[in-house]
Amino acid sequence: MNRPHQESVLSRAARILEAFSQDEPALTVSGIARRTGLHVATASRLVAELVAHDFLSRDADRKVRIGVRLWELVTRAxxxxxxxxxxxxxxxxxxxxxxxxxxxxxxxxxxxxxxxxxxxxxxxxxxxxxxxxxxxxxxxxxxxxxxxxxxxxxxxxxxxxxxxxxxxxxxxxxxxxxxxxxxxxxxxxxxxxxxxxxxxxxxxxxxxxxxxxxxxxxxxxxxxxxxxxxxxxxxxxxxxxxxxxxxxxxxxxxxxxxx
CATH class of the missing domain: 3.30.450.40 (GAF domain)
Structure with a gap:
């Protein structure tokens, strides 16, 4: 999946969040990269930022899943x-x-x-x-x-x-x-x-x-x-x-x- 180089950071972050599903709630960074069409380095950097803001979280095995903070904001608003x-x-x-x-x-x-x-x-x-x-x-x-x-x-x-x-x-x-x-x-x-x-x-x-x-x-x-x-x-x-x-x-x- 190729996207325009001018795509915003927010658009890329949105694609990362949309990569998760109820059938696959936890993904590796490389799996996220494949699903979103992002370069692995780009996906890794954006995932790290989303984790820092608690929008994503990392399991003990380094897999990534939706964070509690995102659930909190969605539920509140x-x-x-x-x-x-x-x-x-x-x-x-x-x-x-x-x-x-x-x-x-x-x-x-x-x-x-x-x-x-x-x-x-x-x-x-x-x-x-x-x-x-x-x-x-x-x-x-x-x-x-x-x-x-x-x-x-x-x-x-x-x-x-x-x-x-x-x-x-x-x-x-x-x-x-x-x-x-x-x-x-x-x-x-x-x-x-x-x-x-x-x-x-x-x-x-x-x-x-x-x-x-x-x-x-x-x-x-x-x-x-x-x-x-x-x-x-x-x-x-x-x-x-x-x-x-x-x-x-x-x-x-x-x-x-x-x-």
Whole structure:
């Protein structure tokens, strides 16, 4: 990966931070250099500076990972904290009911980014994780966000390449447009086997004080005869989060989700 020589130090540092992933949270300096396209000497110098500021840290084996200081700054200033804080009581209530995965996702570029996830040891298969991403066309949260997102974004996604994870994934422009229209019509997304044949994703929109969709609340449950019973639970919780964000009500106790 070759970059212009005039690239700023900040841009290079950003590439170093982006080299880490949840699957590979610790890297060697040479590994960072390969991933970023930086010369090893440049990567080593920038890593040393980031370590000095506690944005990165070194393990005993000299591998490098994201530092606590970076987590502290992100947590302190994140614009998603209020959303997560308002959503958490409702998510816990939904989790008490469904016993599988409950997730909160937001639109980020052309993907859904998951801010929070509650799970259980024996829950159905699920490919998402906190700070993980999925394509908009294949996930229930992504479909909700895309259905209510900018028209230009919908056009790009519908016209672009669409990966089929299973035979059920809407992987053509016509299929995706029809799915999005259905999401807008019924007020939620139901995705049986879109990402994995054994799992059903159900998501509902979370709205901000101005009524615009700011997030999607979703559950991932097994595909069985009871699967669709989670729809009213998810929709009720999503409306509750929306009201909490608007400041009109306090988050209810979890038992109200089953009433």
């Amino acid at each position: 994140s614009p998603t904290l209020s959303l997560r804080d308002h959503a958490m009581p409702f998510m816990e209530g939904v989790h008490d009911v469904v016993g599988h995965h409950v997730q909160l996702g937001v639109l980020d570029g052309e993907e859904v980014l998951f801010l929070e996830r509650l799970s259980a040891p024996n829950a159905v298969v699920n490919y998402t994780r906190i700070a993980g991403r999925l394509p908009l066309h294949a996930s229930s949260s992504g479909l909700v966000l895309l259905a209510h997102g900018p028209a230009g974004l919908r056009q790009r996604i519908c016209d672009g390449p669409l990966t089929a994870y299973t035979p059920a994934t809407p992987a053509t422009s016509a299929a995706l447009r029809a799915t999005l229209a259905e999401v807008r019509r019924q007020g939620y997304a139901s995705c049986p086997g879109f990402v994995h044949a054994d799992a059903l994703g159900v998501a509902a929109p979370v709205r901000g004080a101005d009524g615009a969709v700011v997030a999607a609340l979703s559950v991932i449950v097994p595909q069985d005869a009871r699967a669709q019973t989670v729809v009213p639970v998810v929709r009720t919780a999503a409306r509750g989060i929306s009201r909490a964000l608007a400041g009109s009500v306090q988050p209810p106790r979890s038992r109200t989700l089953t009433e």
